[in-house]
Amino acid sequence: MIILISVGGLSKTFTLHTQGGAEIGVFDDISLEVRAGECICLHGPSGAGKSTLLRSLYANYKPDAGHIIVQHGDESIDLVNAEPWEVVEVRRRTIGYVSQFLRVIPRVATIDIVTEPATTIGIPADEAHAKAKALLARLNIPKRLWSLAPATFSGGEQQRVNIARGFMVDYPVLLLDEPTASLDAANRQSVVELIKEAKARGAAIVGIFHDEEVREAVADRLFKVAQSSVRKSRRNITAVEPVA
Numbered sequence: 001m002i003i004l005i006s007v008g009g010l011s012k013t014f015t016l017h018t019q020g021g022a023e024i025g026v027f028d029d030i031s032l033e034v035r036a037g038e039c040i041c042l043h044g045p046s047g048a049g050k051s052t053l054l055r056s057l058y059a060n061y062k063p064d065a066g067h068i069i070v071q072h073g074d075e076s077i078d079l080v081n082a083e084p085w086e087v088v089e090v091r092r093r094t095i096g097y098v099s100q101f102l103r104v105i106p107r108v109a110t111i112d113i114v115t116e117p118a119t120t121i122g123i124p125a126d127e128a129h130a131k132a133k134a135l136l137a138r139l140n141i142p143k144r145l146w147s148l149a150p151a152t153f154s155g156g157e158q159q160r161v162n163i164a165r166g167f168m169v170d171y172p173v174l175l176l177d178e179p180t181a182s183l184d185a186a187n188r189q190s191v192v193e194l195i196k197e198a199k200a201r202g203a204a205i206v207g208i209f210h211d212e213e214v215r216e217a218v219a220d221r222l223f224k225v226a227q228s229s230v231r232k233s234r235r236n237i238t239a240v241e242p243v244a
């Protein structure tokens with residue numbers, strides 16, 4: 001099986017510059033491979049670093065050490081050291097990310113928000129619109145909402161718009177951060193079906209699924225994210241504190 005993501009020696013520490021340089025060691029020396037067609041579930045206690053790892057895989061956070069090699073077309077790109085333009089390209093064509101919350105430009109219609117990732121990579125507008133409508137219908141977003149901006153939608157509706165957007169392009173890699181957190185049973189099932197279809201077409205998926213039923217339905221492997229063995233929280237004593 002083709003390995004689409006290969007992580008090695010990955011470590012991440014946050015430095016809180018506005019809080020006296022306190023350092024939060026999150027994880028240390030993580031190694032992980034994700035193959036085409038498999039879904040890996042990140043698990044571990046609250047605060048273990050699951051979201052931080054997922055965001056690092058999307059190059060939102062820069063790890064302190066290690067590599068994240070992603071197969072991008074014919075190329076292998078290390079996201080830890082990639083140029084910003086390479087990260088943009090990888091996100092457009094290779095890695096899709098469904099965050100917990102929808103963050104969009106105000107006043108843009110739902111249908112346009114969902115369609116955009118496809119038209120950006122050159123999929124014809126009519127084809128993209130047809131797919132967006134099919135996804136919104138599968139995710140039970142009422143038709144009357146499609147032309148409205150989602151700012152006023154319920155939490156679950158916004159999450160489903162976010163999922164529709166994330167599944168618009170057949171990304172080779174999908175990162176899913178609690179995609180079913182605020183959904184009812186019927187909608188959870190729709191998301192499970194979408195994830196299974198993505199696996200069947202060969203997507204490599206890494207997700208955080210707190211819902212046990214969803215996890216059992218989609219995950220092939222669990223990957224335990226453990227708190228860093230070098231976890232620390234110390235103040236940088238050389239930092240100069242402002243005098244009030």
Ligand SMILES: Nc1ncnc2c1ncn2[C@@H]1O[C@H](COP(=O)(O)OP(=O)(O)OP(=O)(O)O)[C@@H](O)[C@H]1O
Pocket residue numbers: 014015016024026044045046047048049050051052053
């Ligand atoms: N942007 C940030 N700046 C500083 N510290 C952060 C940041 N993001 C996360 N952390 C810290 O990193 C640690 C791991 O957080 P993370 O959100 O990755 O955990 P998690 O395993 O996803 O937790 P949960 O299951 O509760 O969502 C926490 O101690 C958190 O305080």
